[in-house]
Amino acid sequence: MHRGKGMKFVGDSRISANGKPFIPKDYSEYPGKTEAFWPNFLLKEWLVGAVFLVGFLCLTAAHPAPLERIADPTDTAYIPLPDWYFLFLYQLLKYSYASGPYNIVGSIIIPTLAFGGLMLAPFLDRGPERRPAKRPFATSFMLLAIAGVVFLTWQSVYYHDWDKAASQGKIVEGVAIDKEAGGYKALEANTCLSCHGAELTGGAGPALIDTGHTADEIKDIAKNGTGGMPAGIFKGSDEELEALAEFLANLSAK
Amino acid sequence: MFNKIYDWVDERLDIAPIWRDIADHEVPEHVNPAHHFSAFVYCFGGLTFFITVIQILSGMFLTMYYVPDIVNAWESVYYLQNEVAFGQIVRGMHHWGASLVIVMMFLHTLRVFFQGAYKKPRELNWVVGVLIFFIMLALGLTGYLLPWDMKAVFATKVTLTIADSVPLIGPAIKTLIAGDPTIVGAQTLTRFFAIHVFFLPAALLGLIAAHFIMIRKQGISGPL
Numbered sequence: 001m002h003r004g005k006g007m008k009f010v011g012d013s014r015i016s017a018n019g020k021p022f023i024p025k026d027y028s029e030y031p032g033k034t035e036a037f038w039p040n041f042l043l044k045e046w047l048v049g050a051v052f053l054v055g056f057l058c059l060t061a062a063h064p065a066p067l068e069r070i071a072d073p074t075d076t077a078y079i080p081l082p083d084w085y086f087l088f089l090y091q092l093l094k095y096s097y098a099s100g101p102y103n104i105v106g107s108i109i110i111p112t113l114a115f116g117g118l119m120l121a122p123f124l125d126r127g128p129e130r131r132p133a134k135r136p137f138a139t140s141f142m143l144l145a146i147a148g149v150v151f152l153t154w155q156s157v158y159y160h161d162w163d164k165a166a167s168q169g170k171i172v173e174g175v176a177i178d179k180e181a182g183g184y185k186a187l188e189a190n191t192c193l194s195c196h197g198a199e200l201t202g203g204a205g206p207a208l209i210d211t212g213h214t215a216d217e218i219k220d221i222a223k224n225g226t227g228g229m230p231a232g233i234f235k236g237s238d239e240e241l242e243a244l245a246e247f248l249a250n251l252s253a254k
Numbered sequence: 255m256f257n258k259i260y261d262w263v264d265e266r267l268d269i270a271p272i273w274r275d276i277a278d279h280e281v282p283e284h285v286n287p288a289h290h291f292s293a294f295v296y297c298f299g300g301l302t303f304f305i306t307v308i309q310i311l312s313g314m315f316l317t318m319y320y321v322p323d324i325v326n327a328w329e330s331v332y333y334l335q336n337e338v339a340f341g342q343i344v345r346g347m348h349h350w351g352a353s354l355v356i357v358m359m360f361l362h363t364l365r366v367f368f369q370g371a372y373k374k375p376r377e378l379n380w381v382v383g384v385l386i387f388f389i390m391l392a393l394g395l396t397g398y399l400l401p402w403d404m405k406a407v408f409a410t411k412v413t414l415t416i417a418d419s420v421p422l423i424g425p426a427i428k429t430l431i432a433g434d435p436t437i438v439g440a441q442t443l444t445r446f447f448a449i450h451v452f453f454l455p456a457a458l459l460g461l462i463a464a465h466f467i468m469i470r471k472q473g474i475s476g477p478l
Contacts, residue, residue, distance in 0.1 A: 010268040033283045034281060044287075056308075060347050060349075065348075070402065075404070080408035083353075083398050083409070122376070122380050
């Protein structure tokens with residue numbers, strides 16, 4: 001590049017009057033049907049972008065972004081789950097040799113090796129060959145890494161309790177609850193509220209508003225439990241049970 | 255009219271070389287899907303950039319309603335989602351775009367890797383590309399907390415526990431991004447907001463500029 005004395009500028013700017021522009025790559029070494037980027041190829045890119053955007057908007061219209069209930073850091077029963085593209089890292093920490101006393105293996109060593117290797121790929125794979133078949137080490141390491149990521153993600157998805165995940169984060173419309181009612185007092189006396197919340201909007205257990213159960217089903221659940229709820233939590237009298245079941249069966253957000 | 259404006263600016267700034275540097279080049283046959291359909295693999299990088307632009311634009315509109323404090327954050331997102339005209343679409347674009355950008359970037363990375371396109375002289379561009387990948391993951395991580403719903407807070411607690419477990423500097427990193435050694439709360443939300451909206455996008459734009467300048471300087475890699 002020409003520097004210093006003899007340089008000419010446009011006006012009094014720093015833009016060189018006779019400087020070489022960015023060297024557009026000369027593709028004469030690969031003879032073929034080249035096409036001008038501007039405007040021909042850019043128009044095609046624009047069309048691909050438009051088609052992509054239409055598909056993307058269809059997705060957003062069909063599947064609104066999820067929103068769970070407002071954060072309640074005191075709810076210790078909540079099973080956390082990161083966004084899907086972190087699942088493989090998260091799953092890695094669940095194996096015995098990558099967690100607990102070996103936590104450093106799962107949280108630092110393996111990710112650093114994997115991402116460090118990715119970043120330094122050009123310096124590790126230095127040969128002149130470009131075809132995947134002629135770079136057996138690079139190709140097989142990458143295939144192994146992809147298989148590992150896919151496997152870990154699948155494991156994480158497979159072992160996650162999706163039903164609980166759907167119920168634990170649900171936004172529950174609060175309703176005005178008559179806390180003097182006999183049914184509510186029965187819930188209070190039988191420690192139901194410690195799991196289902198004082199406003200019955202859920203906690204360790206699901207919300208009790210709009211359960212969709214009939215009074216008889218509620219009586220059965222209160223006595224015999226269901227899912228993660230053990231049997232025998234309800235210890236009151238039959239009248240209390242009756243009041244409780246009627247109260248919950250009629251508890252609706254509408 | 256347009257020509258006159260162009261001439262007026264060009265007379266003073268000599269802009270022809272500037273836009274020619276950006277736009278005036280040939281697209282070789284082997285990357286053009288019009289000639290070889292299999293060349294669609296070269297679209298992934300461009301689509302990543304396209305979604306990035308969507309993310310920036312939709313994010314700008316989201317901040318018109320979003321309030322980064324623990325009392326109002328969830329309420330503002332709920333309002334945006336359910337009351338604001340097209341709020342659901344804008345938030346949906348930002349939400350799904352965050353996933354799609356990772357997918358497209360992953361495919362772009364694989365294309366470059368399996369074609370060995372990172373080899374000399376393009377090593378630096380690969381390194382910058384991997385840094386962009388990290389920035390994108392960090393954007394996903396910080397953006398996940400902002401709606402301040404259950405999954406946001408508990409996923410962030412997990413993240414902070416992992417950061418805390420890094421030897422020596424772990425607790426310092428955790429305090430830096432959470433704003434407190436133990437509490438995940440008001441300070442955490444504002445820090446994540448600042449990181450997500452200012453720090454990371456600034457780094458991202460710088461890296462993307464470097465990525466594109468290097469591509470223009472070196473040209474796209476030749477056919478296999």
